[in-house]
Amino acid sequence: MCGIVGLFLKDPTLEPQLGTLLADMLVTMTDRGPDSAGLAIYGPPTPGLSKITVQSAQALVDFPTLEQRLAEVSGGSARVAVKSSHAVITVASDRLEATRAALKGLSSDLRVMGAGESVEIYKEVGLPKDVVERFGIAGMSGTHGIGHTRMATESAVTTMGAHPFSTGADQCLVHNGSLSNHNNLRRSLARDGMAFETQNDSEVAAAYLTTAMARGRDLGAALAGALEDLDGFFTFVVGTKSGFGVLRDPIACKPAIMAETDRYVAFGSEYRALVGLPGIETARVWEPEPATVYFWDQRQAA
Amino acid sequence: MTYQNPPMPPRKSATFDDHTMAEIRRAAATGIYDIRGGGTKRKLPHLDDLLFLGASMSRYPLEGYRETCGTGVTLGTRFAKKPIALKIPITIAGMSFGSLSANAKEALGRGASLAGTSTTTGDGGMTDEERGHSEILVYQYLPSRYGMNPRDLRRADAIEVVVGQGAKPGGGGMLLGQKISDRVAAMRDLPKGIDQRSACRHPDWTGPDDLEIKIGELREITDWEKPIYVKVGGARPYYDTALAAKAGADVVVLDGMQGGTAATQDVFIEHVGQPTLACIRPAVQALQDLGLHRSVQLVISGGIRSGADVAKAIALGADAVSIGTAALVAIGDNDPAYEEEYRKLGSTAGAYDDWHEGRDPAGITTQDPELMARLDPVRAGRRLANYLKVMTLEAQTIARACGHNHLHNLEPEDLVALTLEAAAMARVPLAGTDWYPGKAGF
Amino acid sequence: MPVFDLAATPLRALNQALHGVAPGANDTAFEVLNPRGQHAVAVGIDGPVTVTVRGSVGYYCAGMNDGGTVTVQGSAGPGVAENMMSGTVVIEGDASQYAGATGRGGLLVIKGNAASRCGISMKGIDIVVHGSIGHMSAFMGQTGSLVVLGDAGEALGDSLYEAKLFVRGSVKSLGADCIEKPMRAEHREHLAVLLDRAGVTDVRPEEFRRYGSARTLYSFNIDNADAY
Numbered sequence: 016m017c018g019i020v021g022l023f024l025k026d027p028t029l030e031p032q033l034g035t036l037l038a039d040m041l042v043t044m045t046d047r048g049p050d051s052a053g054l055a056i057y058g059p060p061t062p063g064l065s066k067i068t069v070q071s072a073q074a075l076v077d078f079p080t081l082e083q084r085l086a087e088v089s090g091g092s093a094r095v096a097v098k099s100s101h102a103v104i105t106v107a108s109d110r111l112e113a114t115r116a117a118l119k120g121l122s123s124d125l126r127v128m129g130a131g132e133s134v135e136i137y138k139e140v141g142l143p144k145d146v147v148e149r150f151g152i153a154g155m156s157g158t159h160g161i162g163h164t165r166m167a168t169e170s171a172v173t174t175m176g177a178h179p180f181s182t183g184a185d186q187c188l189v190h191n192g193s194l195s196n197h198n199n200l201r202r203s204l205a206r207d208g209m210a211f212e213t214q215n216d217s218e219v220a221a222a223y224l225t226t227a228m229a230r231g232r233d234l235g236a237a238l239a240g241a242l243e244d245l246d247g248f249f250t251f252v253v254g255t256k257s258g259f260g261v262l263r264d265p266i267a268c269k270p271a272i273m274a275e276t277d278r279y280v281a282f283g284s285e286y287r288a289l290v291g292l293p294g295i296e297t298a299r300v301w302e303p304e305p306a307t308v309y310f311w312d313q314r315q316a317a
Numbered sequence: 318m319t320y321q322n323p324p325m326p327p328r329k330s331a332t333f334d335d336h337t338m339a340e341i342r343r344a345a346a347t348g349i350y351d352i353r354g355g356g357t358k359r360k361l362p363h364l365d366d367l368l369f370l371g372a373s374m375s376r377y378p379l380e381g382y383r384e385t386c387g388t389g390v391t392l393g394t395r396f397a398k399k400p401i402a403l404k405i406p407i408t409i410a411g412m413s414f415g416s417l418s419a420n421a422k423e424a425l426g427r428g429a430s431l432a433g434t435s436t437t438t439g440d441g442g443m444t445d446e447e448r449g450h451s452e453i454l455v456y457q458y459l460p461s462r463y464g465m466n467p468r469d470l471r472r473a474d475a476i477e478v479v480v481g482q483g484a485k486p487g488g489g490g491m492l493l494g495q496k497i498s499d500r501v502a503a504m505r506d507l508p509k510g511i512d513q514r515s516a517c518r519h520p521d522w523t524g525p526d527d528l529e530i531k532i533g534e535l536r537e538i539t540d541w542e543k544p545i546y547v548k549v550g551g552a553r554p555y556y557d558t559a560l561a562a563k564a565g566a567d568v569v570v571l572d573g574m575q576g577g578t579a580a581t582q583d584v585f586i587e588h589v590g591q592p593t594l595a596c597i598r599p600a601v602q603a604l605q606d607l608g609l610h611r612s613v614q615l616v617i618s619g620g621i622r623s624g625a626d627v628a629k630a631i632a633l634g635a636d637a638v639s640i641g642t643a644a645l646v647a648i649g650d651n652d653p654a655y656e657e658e659y660r661k662l663g664s665t666a667g668a669y670d671d672w673h674e675g676r677d678p679a680g681i682t683t684q685d686p687e688l689m690a691r692l693d694p695v696r697a698g699r700r701l702a703n704y705l706k707v708m709t710l711e712a713q714t715i716a717r718a719c720g721h722n723h724l725h726n727l728e729p730e731d732l733v734a735l736t737l738e739a740a741a742m743a744r745v746p747l748a749g750t751d752w753y754p755g756k757a758g759f
Numbered sequence: 760m761p762v763f764d765l766a767a768t769p770l771r772a773l774n775q776a777l778h779g780v781a782p783g784a785n786d787t788a789f790e791v792l793n794p795r796g797q798h799a800v801a802v803g804i805d806g807p808v809t810v811t812v813r814g815s816v817g818y819y820c821a822g823m824n825d826g827g828t829v830t831v832q833g834s835a836g837p838g839v840a841e842n843m844m845s846g847t848v849v850i851e852g853d854a855s856q857y858a859g860a861t862g863r864g865g866l867l868v869i870k871g872n873a874a875s876r877c878g879i880s881m882k883g884i885d886i887v888v889h890g891s892i893g894h895m896s897a898f899m900g901q902t903g904s905l906v907v908l909g910d911a912g913e914a915l916g917d918s919l920y921e922a923k924l925f926v927r928g929s930v931k932s933l934g935a936d937c938i939e940k941p942m943r944a945e946h947r948e949h950l951a952v953l954l955d956r957a958g959v960t961d962v963r964p965e966e967f968r969r970y971g972s973a974r975t976l977y978s979f980n981i982d983n984a985d986a987y
Contacts, residue, residue, distance in 0.1 A: 017526060018526065043796075046529060046530075047526040048526060049563065166526050166560070166563055168560065169553065169556050191524075191526070192524070193524065248523065248524070267856075267875060267894070268523040268524075268856070268876075269523065269524065270527070270836075270837060270855070272855070284526075285796060285817055285818075285836060286796040286815055286817060286834065286836055286855075287795060287796030288796075289796075290796050290815070300834065300853065301853075301872075302855060302856070302874040302875075302893070304893075304894075304912075305875070305894060461880070462842060462861040462880060462882070465842055466823070466825075466844055466863065467803055467805060467823040467825055467842075467844065468805075470823070494977075505901075506863065506882040506883060506901045506902050507901055507920055507921075508920070508921060508977075511974075511977040511978065512976075512977060514899070514918065514976075516880070516899060520857060520860045520861055520876070520879040520880045520899075521819075521837065521838040521857040521860040521861070521876075521879070522837075522838070527818075527837075530799075530818045530819070531818075531819070533799055534798065534799040534802050534819040534822050537770065537771070537774045537802045537803060538774075538799075538802050538803030538822065538823055540774075540775060540778060
């Protein structure tokens, strides 16, 4: 139960403003969810390098020595940029999995928020305004991003329970609604090898899409499969390295509104989230249809 | 030597007992599921399974009649400009005009007003009689929105957004055509004599994030004066209570599965929802976790019958209770005086539950003018007031015996449980022990 | 003319002022600036006031309107004019889901498109949509009329009672118990009046088809169980 936002830029000159625009959109949705907030920001990838966003409840203990402790496993490539309770570790892409595996042994307080070539994920308990400030989101540039503010329904209010959920490289998902078959689906995906961090229904949706894409489907096809396999009420906004997708369940009572101009595609739970966007007055504004996959790709848009 | 087989009495199946087999035959013959009122009839763990400890040496009791034991409660202190002060912590639950006769609604209003408490409209809008005879009237805001209008919203004393009912959490409603008189039809903007289906979700919001916006609208329309209650059925009481509070409710009304006045499918009544006893502690816990216990008031309903039930619900953390079935019984429902007529309807006094069919001999759950005339609203109102007073006196008796000068000072520690089930659900120790299931360290 | 700039003035002040207009007062024309998608703008109007909103609004704009005339020079969020009693609400842009939900009277005009569940559970309101409407519109509609100059989405008029539906364009699908019915003279007359009230001049009643309840769900019958 929540407020969700998404912004996908077509015009590269807007990229320096991505963080500012997305942060403002999310803060506007505060009333829809007071428990926790989070954002995923996709930046242009640097060839040969990957990023891991980690969070620690003991940031002052864990982060100062992190670069040094990862030196060996990363072949000396690890660089750590600390932002409050989060840190972004940049490593050579061929050392990504090894580094990620090594993190598990370093500290019981360290949690991986997400990883990939372009995504950085920031999420914490608290209001959007505080989360956005804490991580300096307004200063971030990027190509696309999604955000979420949460009113927790059945699972715990924790950092890991905050959205976006990332269950695959450069993939993440935010959700407004309430699923009703996620427990069975979680068990089934876990048997197939997915690891889960929470009891949250939305994490199951993210993992479902990751599994589908790992089997070779593109995001559009994975979302289409979700209509068949997920029960309950949902509006999803999903990010991949180069793409951005939106899906509503067939009943479609959770709100969703989209706007498109030559410069961007934007998503909000409510129109309020979109009013600060440049040129919104003349944008094409519409509500996504139920059970219809919407999907944009940076490579196709460019 | 030959053995004679001794005669064996025929043995019936415990699985396929008489009632089960009769139900199978009924379904096969009619092709329709059984719809009825009256709430769950199965035996459930309930407040009866708890006992108060009383006072003796370690605690000192209060003297009856002389040393006061307060019973007042104020609902709606969180946001509303005009909270509701009740003299007793027992309210009358929502029951619609349409399901109940005008005389019955009037009697409930009269009785509640005499006793200093509130009554509640239902899924059919507000009538002038009801408003006129109810000193404090709570106006229900339901998915059907039958009869909903801003004038009544403003002349109500509080607004209750109904998300669910204990008899059917997750279910909609059905009022059969027999009860749709001209007046009921006009109030609901529907043709006379047709079945009325009520939706299970509200028409213009779904989920707590949207409910927050809806509550904001209702507050704006009524200039932030009225307390806004959110009523939920006993489904997932911890989450449902927490989300109602997060959505901005002043008061959460939680109706356990013994809640009985809704007519719906028997299978729904008997198989969906949690007993009242199991709902109270998780709901209280949710409010405590949010730091809102007592500032968002919790009203518990579903099978409340006596002052002991009132005292137990309050001890477990409720601020007040609400009664529906018990109030109907007080004004004359299922009265043995009508036994002959109940038999003609294929029932018996105490078992009559075809409230939706509109043929109630007691004149309560009917729109038939002749039947309805049997219920004298003044006399019936007096009976309800008497009953409410007795319940209050009983609760005070118990509270004094436990050493409390106000019902609200009752605590879970005043209670023990008679059964393991009740101990687990109420989180109070099994009598004679200091342990309940789920508590560590046994 | 009282002007409320919602960028500077709280919503509460606007609604309180609208509720405080005395019967017979002269200054009854209100202007609202910078609504920026706020919810519950101009709700609970209980007299003949006129409100012009310059911009787009959020949920429940003009909710429970009783006698006012509200014009939104922009788009409206979910539940615009919900439970309207009387008066007129005009949306110059699009309307989100639940437009005119449970409305009991008055006229709602949407000059753009309306999303899903337009006229859900309508109880006497008249709704005229210049564009198209989304799925599940007029679900459980009881009385009143829904007029659509464009197309209708899936499951139009599902579980319909006595609301009258007129659609000029295509209907993606009809909901349970909703059927097409013949347009007779009385319906054309009724429609002409509605179109006139909604300021529609370039469209003739003959261009519409009429839909209504088959009334098979009016009394429970096991043979209709698939529709429940």
